[in-house]
Amino acid sequence: MIQKQKGTNDIFGIQAKKWKYIDGIIDMVMEKYNCNYIRTPIFEDFNLFHRGIGESTDIVSKETYDFEDKGGRRIALRPEGTAGVVRSFIENKMYGDPVQPIKVYYNGTMYRYERPQSGRDRELTQFGVEILGSDDVISDAETISIAINVYKMIGLKDLKVKINSLGDKESRDNYRKVLIDYFKPHIKDLCEDCQERLEKNPLRILDCKVDADNPIIKNAPTTIDYLNEESKKRFEDLKEMLDLLQINYEVDPKIVRGLDYYNHVVFEIEDINENMGINNVIGAGGRYNGLVSQLDGPETACVGFASGIGRILDAVEAEKVELPIIDSIDLFLLYVNDDEKKSALYYADELRMAGYIVDTEYTGKSLKSQFKKADKLNAKYICVLNSEQLKNGEMTIKNNSTKEEEVIGCESLIYYLDEKLNSGIEDDVDIDELMKGKMLDE
């Protein structure tokens, strides 16, 4: 039997409904921020990621899904969303758009060749926001608030926002040197991995799991100590704006991000619920002012974040958030003989086009099992079509929770359902209304 590929998932059933619900929330929140949807290709030139993500780490060569196509081109499945968006920004000359900055969001699958573990798959789905063409701290604050508001709308509560500033490029490079100089004399006191990291990626030593309590690491100089005046001012401004937005945050000098295109603000949003696995960061981002020019575009200041839908759903489960998923149908039509089957087909079609969720029997099962099926589908109303009754232009419709039956004229079926289902309390989910409700709660 052919099995699915390692680290991939089939999403279906109730899980698929949850994904669609989350997607709906994202679309709605983005609309409010006037952030436009962008769809870029899933595969790109390998060099986009090679140059975009940087050569200092071995992420790209080792952990992208890449291959040579039939025309001899080196292709990579996108491992993240930002590079493609930036490529598109440059290629479509969006920097010439009279309205700046360009605010876009994406939502799609990414591919990383790595060993699956809790919260990590080879195919993952991320949504993310990029604000291209603004160097103002207000964009930094807004980026974080977008992420937070999406999570809030979903119903997540155990969130922790961690922020840090890497400063501008000089600050960052300077800090790297300082850090190497600081650790060098203590190298023998660090774990094996950290000894390797010292040259390759010293910033990550701060995040070491083995030596987390090692005083050498705890007392290491922080990025913030090496910010220049302008960078410091930016960071203070950002904190003030987050306070204004009532976003609780924590400054964590260990947040450094692996890639070297980041500067100024970097942030991670964790779900700290105890049921989350080791990978509990559900969203992360930062400012990347150097990337557009690095990819041959004009100097453009950008900020953005990305968030894994899979991780969000892990958090939803960990926090036991009940998503308001519609898991019922309006009417189930039962029948036995061929004449009744045709009536079922006809009325199902009519009612569906009138806006109702209608289902019926397709496998010729006994009436008894049709009742069971109606129950499993959580049918609000059921109707057993009867040839004799239909000849007189009538049918019996039954409320499947109260069990009350009524005989009605066939032609009044739509009006009957309209009256019963669309009046009074309705449990259909209106995301827009939900949002207004939650906004007011805050």
Place this chain on the structure above:
RNA sequence: GCGCCCUUGGUGAAGUGGUUAACACGCUAGUUUGUGGCACUAGUAUGCAAGAGUUCGAUUCUCUUAGGACGCCCCA
């Protein structure tokens, strides 16, 4: 790339080097010739991830491959 554990039906699972692979749920049918969800009865894996080996004989032992879970590395 490395480590560790795991893989039995539609589902949850028990089990053993040797006749018919427990049990439960589910499903199907009947009791009940068109109004069910209860009850009872019957049926429901020629098969134990795939392949190879050891053996008189393997689902059970060994190896390989694939997949799952978790952790390390890395983390976009």
